[in-house]
Amino acid sequence: xxxxxxxAAALLAVWWLHRDRQEVGQVKDKFVFITGCDTGFGNLLxxxxxxxxxxxxxxxxxxxxxxxxxxxxxxxxxxxxxxxxDCSSIQKAADWVQAEVGEKGLWGLVNNAGxxxxxGPTEWMKMEDYLKVLNVNLLGLMEVTLxxxxxxxxxxxxxxxxxxxxxxxSLAGGGYCLSKSGVESFSxxxxxxxxxxxxxxxxIEPGFFKTAVTNLEGIENDLQRLWxxxxxxxxESYGQNYLAKYMKAQQFSMNILCDGDLSKVTTCMxxxxxxxxxxxRYAAGWDAKLFWIPLSYMPTRLxxxxxxxxxxxxxxxxx
Ligand SMILES: NC(=O)c1ccc[n+]([C@@H]2O[C@H](COP(=O)([O-])OP(=O)(O)OC[C@H]3O[C@@H](n4cnc5c(N)ncnc54)[C@H](OP(=O)(O)O)[C@@H]3O)[C@@H](O)[C@H]2O)c1
Numbered sequence: 001x002x003x004x005x006x007x008a009a010a011l012l013a014v015w016w017l018h019r020d021r022q023e024v025g026q027v028k029d030k031f032v033f034i035t036g037c038d039t040g041f042g043n044l045l046x047x048x049x050x051x052x053x054x055x056x057x058x059x060x061x062x063x064x065x066x067x068x069x070x071x072x073x074x075x076x077x078x079x080x081x082x083x084x085x086d087c088s089s090i091q092k093a094a095d096w097v098q099a100e101v102g103e104k105g106l107w108g109l110v111n112n113a114g115x116x117x118x119x120g121p122t123e124w125m126k127m128e129d130y131l132k133v134l135n136v137n138l139l140g141l142m143e144v145t146l147x148x149x150x151x152x153x154x155x156x157x158x159x160x161x162x163x164x165x166x167x168x169x170s171l172a173g174g175g176y177c178l179s180k181s182g183v184e185s186f187s188x189x190x191x192x193x194x195x196x197x198x199x200x201x202x203x204i205e206p207g208f209f210k211t212a213v214t215n216l217e218g219i220e221n222d223l224q225r226l227w228x229x230x231x232x233x234x235x236e237s238y239g240q241n242y243l244a245k246y247m248k249a250q251q252f253s254m255n256i257l258c259d260g261d262l263s264k265v266t267t268c269m270x271x272x273x274x275x276x277x278x279x280x281r282y283a284a285g286w287d288a289k290l291f292w293i294p295l296s297y298m299p300t301r302l303x304x305x306x307x308x309x310x311x312x313x314x315x316x317x318x319x
Pocket of ligand 1: 036039040042061062065082085113115140163164205207208209211213
């Protein structure tokens with residue numbers, strides 16, 4: 001009996017691997033538009049897709065980003081300025097992409113642009129802090145998607161949305177985890193609604209990687225700003241040394257967690273764009289697969305206990 005079960009499981013695994021490795025052809029005719037290509041995953045993905053033969057259209061927040069990508073002098077890589085929080089900038093980029101792709105439509109839309117700060121204890125936040133992050137990571141992603149959807153529909157293409165493992169488990173206050181949880185939810189409804197038109201939607205869930213988003217200097221400078229504007233009563237409830245302890249604990253965990261190999265993420269994005277049968281979700285990085293995803297399924301008491309171990313307790317904690 002066990003032998004039959006094992007043989008069936010092995011056959012299923014072989015079938016799945018075979019199916020997972022099948023690729024679409026003719027990538028030379030396929031256009032992919034990526035947001036947030038100045039640095040990090042977006043920048044690396046743009047270069048890797050060019051090497052694979054795709055025609056890449058890159059959105060960058062800064063002129064430096066545009067110039068950097070265009071200096072490669074590759075006719076299959078073109079870049080444009082794009083701020084995903086600005087409707088007119090999104091429309092301008094969509095018109096440019098429409099002119100580039102013509103009747104072929106857009107094979108791939110990769111919503112990668114994002115920011116993390118302000119991030120920190122919830123009580124330290126104001127609404128404007130949430131909006132700074134939500135406007136880019138969630139509302140910007142939604143507006144880009146809705147604006148580019150007709151182009152993707154024409155090509156029966158793919159939408160690849162970069163969420164995060166923090167969209168499954170909220171590790172810190174501020175708009176980041178909230179926005180990534182929203183990206184998961186938006187992508188799930190989009191996938192079900194657009195499957196009828198041959199559009200596939202994939203979610204990328206990276207763990208922690210060394211990029212500008214996880215740069216501690218920026219995060220710590222912003223934490224100091226949040227701390228400085230707290231009322232004396234709130235600051236007292238945390239204790240005068242709290243901020244220093246918080247930063248030290250954060251440095252310790254980020255140094256352990258952050259992976260320098262960004263290709264673990266771009267490989268997932270590439271699979272989502274070239275596979276005949278792309279997956280709905282891609283967890284990228286050892287921490288995502290072995291720690292954060294299992295943790296997200298644990299009982300709340302246990303996951304809360306483990307997560308509170310990562311950060312110091314406020315002075316007036318009653319626990
Ligand atoms: N690194 C990680 O550990 C990690 C983990 C999970 C998910 N992610 C997600 O992965 C994506 C890429 O981040 P990354 O890690 O590669 O960091 P990154 O190097 O900072 O990339 C983010 C890109 O988005 C751009 N951007 C910021 N605001 C924008 C706006 N309003 N409009 C258009 N572009 C904007 C940034 O431009 P500037 O460089 O000019 O600011 C940058 O090029 C983000 O969605 C991030 O949340 C990262």
